[in-house]
Amino acid sequence: MPAAGMRPSFYRFTSSLQLILTGFFLLALLLIIGQVAAILSVDRLARQSRQAIYDAAETLHVSQVFATDVTFLERAARQYDVLRDRELFEVYLERRARFLQDAQRLAARPLTGEQRRRLQGLLQEESAMHQALAGAPAPGPSVAERFSVLDAAARAILAESGELVSRAVDDIQLGAAETQRRLIVQAIALIPAALVLAAVYSVLINRPIRQIKNAITSLGEGRFLDGVRVSGPRDLEELGRQLDWLRLRLRGLEQHKVTIVRNISHELKTPLAAIREGIELLHDEVPGTLNRQQAEIARILQANSVRLQKLIDDLINFSIAQTEDPFLNERPIQLHRLLASVIDDQKPLLASRRLAVHTDLHEATVIGDREKLKSIFDNLLSNAIKYSPPGGAIDIALSREAGRALVDVRDQGPGIDPRERGKVFDAFYQGRPTPQSALMQGSGLGLAIAHAYTRLHKGSIEVVDSKGGAHIRVALPLAGA
Numbered sequence: 094m095p096a097a098g099m100r101p102s103f104y105r106f107t108s109s110l111q112l113i114l115t116g117f118f119l120l121a122l123l124l125i126i127g128q129v130a131a132i133l134s135v136d137r138l139a140r141q142s143r144q145a146i147y148d149a150a151e152t153l154h155v156s157q158v159f160a161t162d163v164t165f166l167e168r169a170a171r172q173y174d175v176l177r178d179r180e181l182f183e184v185y186l187e188r189r190a191r192f193l194q195d196a197q198r199l200a201a202r203p204l205t206g207e208q209r210r211r212l213q214g215l216l217q218e219e220s221a222m223h224q225a226l227a228g229a230p231a232p233g234p235s236v237a238e239r240f241s242v243l244d245a246a247a248r249a250i251l252a253e254s255g256e257l258v259s260r261a262v263d264d265i266q267l268g269a270a271e272t273q274r275r276l277i278v279q280a281i282a283l284i285p286a287a288l289v290l291a292a293v294y295s296v297l298i299n300r301p302i303r304q305i306k307n308a309i310t311s312l313g314e315g316r317f318l319d320g321v322r323v324s325g326p327r328d329l330e331e332l333g334r335q336l337d338w339l340r341l342r343l344r345g346l347e348q349h350k351v352t353i354v355r356n357i358s359h360e361l362k363t364p365l366a367a368i369r370e371g372i373e374l375l376h377d378e379v380p381g382t383l384n385r386q387q388a389e390i391a392r393i394l395q396a397n398s399v400r401l402q403k404l405i406d407d408l409i410n411f412s413i414a415q416t417e418d419p420f421l422n423e424r425p426i427q428l429h430r431l432l433a434s435v436i437d438d439q440k441p442l443l444a445s446r447r448l449a450v451h452t453d454l455h456e457a458t459v460i461g462d463r464e465k466l467k468s469i470f471d472n473l474l475s476n477a478i479k480y481s482p483p484g485g486a487i488d489i490a491l492s493r494e495a496g497r498a499l500v501d502v503r504d505q506g507p508g509i510d511p512r513e514r515g516k517v518f519d520a521f522y523q524g525r526p527t528p529q530s531a532l533m534q535g536s537g538l539g540l541a542i543a544h545a546y547t548r549l550h551k552g553s554i555e556v557v558d559s560k561g562g563a564h565i566r567v568a569l570p571l572a573g574a
Contacts, residue, residue: 116294120287127283131276138272142265149254149261152202156247156254159199162192163247166219167240170226189223199250208253215246301325301333308336317344354408361405369398407538410468411520411545421462421549425572428498429454429491431463435470436489439478447484454491457498458572465546466569469554472539473502473565480506480563493571500567501557509563514556518544543567 169185172178196216204212222240301323308321317340323333374380375391383391436443436450443450459466477487485505492499509517516522520541547554552569 113294113298116290116298119290119294123283123287123290127279130279134272134275138265138268141268145261145264148203149257152199152204152257153251153254155195155199155202156251159192159195160244160247160251162188162195163240163243166192167244170222170240174226185226189219192219205253205257208250211246211250211253215243215250218242218246297325301329305329305332305336308333308340312336312340312343317341317347354411357408365398365401365405369395369402372398407542410542411538421465423460423462425458426461426463426466428457428459428466428500428569431467432470432489432491432500435467435474438471439474442475442478443487446478446481448478448481449486451486451488452490454489455493457491457493459498459550459569460572461550461569465549469543469546469567470500470502472543473500473567476539476565477502477504477506477563480504482506496571497552497568498571500569501564502566503559503562503564505562508559508561509556517556518554540565 166185166188169181169188173181173185196212200209200212222243304321304323304325308323311317311319311321321333321337321340323330323336325333372391372394375383376388376395432452432454436452474487474489481487481504487505488501488503490499490501492501518540520538522537522541544554547567547569550569552567554565554567557564557566
């Protein structure tokens, strides 16, 4: 059996099941990657949002505490400035220590540049005020005037901290929109990737299946010359090797059958020739005059010997058509003259059935074997005669179209049932019996021989739709086409 050939790298699998599962796994992996990417993006957005909200809220809280510290510090400073009591100065120092501590906390928060400048200016102003308050009274801005500046700066910092929350919310919305856009882009990228992967695996899976299907079709049509080669997973390659083994077996059986048919046919021809010669002598009354009954018997024997001779000839022609490399004596054939010759050969039978033949033959030349081409059209005409009613007509047309010679044979018989169209070219198949066909029993090989010889000439033969009677068309390539 022929080898299956080198296995492509993407077919390094034990079985087709593994190939299918791998495809599903890769598709699932793409979906998982997309899901994980989406989860990570949403998680990152959530963490950033939580951190932004926490930072803004914490900054706002520290700013509020710091603003309160300024208020308490101002109260303590004013009391000390008026009374100059040592205990009030201690209270002032405690308030100032808390104020400085909260100022450090505020400075550690993610402030804007403007807030940091305000905080730095506020601390410088407070330091100057503290030095003035800790020393002897001196002319200059009063404590109230100094603290009004500090209070305004603290409230400005507080207001800007409140705006930080709004900006954090805006940033979260922008981040959500960006994450959504990124997820959409990922989804758009994953969809074609998944489609490409599905298409690739569809090809990988369908290719060996299609090869197996074509091999089975070829075996069913009796084409045993081409070896069966399946490239795919190992189990399908093994199936291909089994099909090729079956092809060789069928090929051997077909050759054996053809040999038997050919030998039997040739063995029958010699005694049949002697029988026919004896019957002809009886029919010609060479041994002596025959009475009416004897003459009728001689006529029946003669007719059946002719029918038997036709059956043997059909068997021989069919066996020749079934050989693997039939010989074709190819030469230019003027098809219109060949058809006219076939009609002339059938004139006695046409006359006995009172059948008219209407022809429309255009000149057309093909390259082929004259005897085999003549056998094609002789069988088609015989088939039309067989099913035509007495007194009917047969139409034969020859035309040229798209580099082909088209021969159409139409009769006025019962036609071909659409359910039987796929069988009429099978060997030994005979259609439904009719009163006309009963008068001319055939071998069931005529259309099979016509089909085989047409294929040998790289042509086609088909049953064409017809309102009445059968319509068979033969197409052959024109010479030089």
